[in-house]
Amino acid sequence: MFAAIILSAVTASAVQAEPSADTVVASVNGTEITVGHMILVRESLPEQYRNLPNEQLFDGVLEQLIQQTLLADLIGETDNREIRLTLENDRRLMKASQAVEELSAQAIGEDDIAAAYDSRYADADMGVEYDAAHILVETEEAAVNLIDKLQAGADFVELAKEFSTGPSGPSGGALGWFGLGMMVPPFEAAVVAMEKGAISSPVKTDFGWHVIKLNDTRAISAPALDEVRGEIIAELQRSAIERRIDELRQQATISLTPIENIGIDVISQSELMSE
Structure with a gap:
């Protein structure tokens, strides 16, 4: 032993x-x-x-x-096809991973980072954000009655606190700033069509009926460079790797067996491994 x-x-x-x-x-x-x-x-x-x-x-x-x-x-020593091919794949993957790490480790200059930032954000339309409030009620009739009160001079915040069934009611219906895609489509469509300070007609969603007030709009600012530095560096690294792969592909001799000689279904024929 x-x-x-x-x-x-x-x-x-x-x-x-x-x-x-x-x-x-x-x-x-x-x-x-x-x-x-x-x-x-x-x-x-x-x-x-x-x-x-x-x-x-x-x-x-x-x-x-x-x-x-x-x-x-x-x-012991084996010529098992599955073991041999698995080892070959593992070795190929490990060497490729090492090459990616070495390419990623190459220094990226501040000028490159700044240029990539400007390319992405200098002329980009980041969209618009909306600051709105709403009063949520169960029926269209209740919504119409609220609009009548508002047109008669009632305070939106006080009506929201008194009548809204939504979670924002206690805060006067305030929803804060939000961008496109953050609200359900009927609500979003109504807000986008409104002028600042306007009160909407009744808006129906799955939650009930809404009376919406658009308080303000603003253009979305581009993020500061430091906020997206890591993302930009990763993007530059990916681009460098892709360029290097393209260079290697152009320099390499690659021959492909005509697919009609093989058939695409072979990739799922596991029984071939045991033949």
Whole structure:
């Protein structure tokens, strides 16, 4: 049994002062398990497990790798198509991910960031926001009666507090500032068509009948550069990666097998993997 699993003895004299990713933690039938193997397993764990104490993590990860090595030894060297192709895909993905990281890490100048910001926002129409209030009642008749009171000089805020069944009633019907898409369509359409200071005709929605007052409108301001800096940098990085891929594609020799020789349905024919 001791010959089956040969663990490296970790003693005070054997511990390296500064272990590296290649430092051997254990050996199973001659297959080495290194610090690097353990780090990669830890980083792949869900966050709740990564936050466990290192002592608990170390033992658990090492045991997992030992068990995996023992089970892998049962198979030994294999020409299993699924394993081989999976490893090829994983290797391709990891190398591509590394290339993306390296391209993303390249410095992006402030001039580029400022130019991208100006391109996006300098002449952009950000739309309009509306400041409105409403009184919500159950029937059209009640809405008409409220409009008559308002035309006779009644105060909108006081009527909303007294008659509105909506949650904004106690605050005088105030809805605050909102943009397009934030209100149900019939309500939004009525507001957009109104002049500042106007009172609407009764407006029907699924909530009931509304009497709306448009208090004010304003143009939506573009966000400050610092608010969208991260988003712009990410966009510039994506563009740089796409340009680099296009360059590589133009330089590469890519040959495609005519699709009629393969058929698009092969992608879902899992049974081909076992042939």
